[in-house]
Amino acid sequence: MEYKIKSRIWIEVDNNVLLGEGRVRLLNAIEKTGSLSKAAKSLNISYKKAWTLVDAVNKSAKKPVTQSSIGGKGGGGAILTPYGKSLIEAFDAINKNCWKHLDTQLEKIQSL
Amino acid sequence: MEYKIKSRIWIEVDNNVLLGEGRVRLLNAIEKTGSLSKAAKSLNISYKKAWTLVDAVNKSAKKPVTQSSIGGKGGGGAILTPYGKSLIEAFDAINKNCWKHLDTQLEKIQSL
DNA sequence: ATTCGTTATGTCTTTACAAATATAACGAAA
DNA sequence: TTTCGTTATATTTGTAAAGACATAACGAAT
Numbered sequence: 001m002e003y004k005i006k007s008r009i010w011i012e013v014d015n016n017v018l019l020g021e022g023r024v025r026l027l028n029a030i031e032k033t034g035s036l037s038k039a040a041k042s043l044n045i046s047y048k049k050a051w052t053l054v055d056a057v058n059k060s061a062k063k064p065v066t067q068s069s070i071g072g073k074g075g076g077g078a079i080l081t082p083y084g085k086s087l088i089e090a091f092d093a094i095n096k097n098c099w100k101h102l103d104t105q106l107e108k109i110q111s112l
Numbered sequence: 113m114e115y116k117i118k119s120r121i122w123i124e125v126d127n128n129v130l131l132g133e134g135r136v137r138l139l140n141a142i143e144k145t146g147s148l149s150k151a152a153k154s155l156n157i158s159y160k161k162a163w164t165l166v167d168a169v170n171k172s173a174k175k176p177v178t179q180s181s182i183g184g185k186g187g188g189g190a191i192l193t194p195y196g197k198s199l200i201e202a203f204d205a206i207n208k209n210c211w212k213h214l215d216t217q218l219e220k221i222q223s224l
Numbered sequence: 225a226t227t228c229g230t231t232a233t234g235t236c237t238t239t240a241c242a243a244a245t246a247t248a249a250c251g252a253a254a
Numbered sequence: 255t256t257t258c259g260t261t262a263t264a265t266t267t268g269t270a271a272a273g274a275c276a277t278a279a280c281g282a283a284t
Binding site for chain 3: 035036037038047048051055068069070071072073074075076077078
């Protein structure tokens with residue numbers, strides 16, 4: 001019976017979403033696995049969905065966020081660009097800050 | 113081509129939503145119009161949807177947020193309880209604070 | 225040249241959620 | 255006792271998002 005404040009933040013450009021929590025999760029998984037298909041598996045989403053998300057991010061970001069290669073040893077792969085890495089870092093920092101900030105506000109509602 | 117940070121906050125109790133921006137908008141409209149059906153019309157949503165939302169709020173809040181009457185002069189109506197009024201006030205204050213806070217964080221991303 | 229695991233897409237199906245429609249009940253006032 | 259605008263609720267219909275499925279291309283290694 002306790003109230004909780006929850007939040008979602010995201011970055012938009014030209015009125016469409018560039019980056020939200022889900023996309024950041026996916027980019028993190030790409031960084032960890034070096035592959036879009038492995039990242040998708042680790043998050044239990046379809047490859048198609050993962051690809052669509054990454055494609056949307058790359059199309060609306062100022063600079064590409066991932067770089068991918070097709071064929072060759074291991075079939076190919078995907079890695080984050082330096083811009084991509086700093087972007088998700090900044091996002092996570094802002095998000096955590098926001099949670100902290102909201103936690104301090106909760107008492108305003110509890111005490112009613 | 114400018115990045116923007118957007119956010120949504122909401123209050124949960126027992127893992128389901130108690131209050132979000134849409135519900136607060138609706139409660140504000142009820143306060144202004146004194147009627148759920150008029151509030152729904154003013155927000156261009158169906159009466160059914162408005163009723164379902166208000167019902168969910170009243171069911172999960174610690175105390176009722178609206179009080180309604182059926183029949184009689186004017187057919188009836190709905191008003192906010194004192195608890196409801198203070199709840200939406202607190203929500204709006206927290207929400208605006210959050211926006212302000214996020215605006216100060218935007219440069220972290222712009223500068224990348 | 226064949227295999228392999230990947231990236232890159234198109235298309236079709238399902239499903240969850242929103243919207244539309246219908247109907248009952250209520251009580252003051254005329 | 256009929257009218258009126260409202261609250262309250264069920265049921266059906268429509269739609270957009272998610273998921274499933276299928277297929278092509280690629281390039282290093284064997």
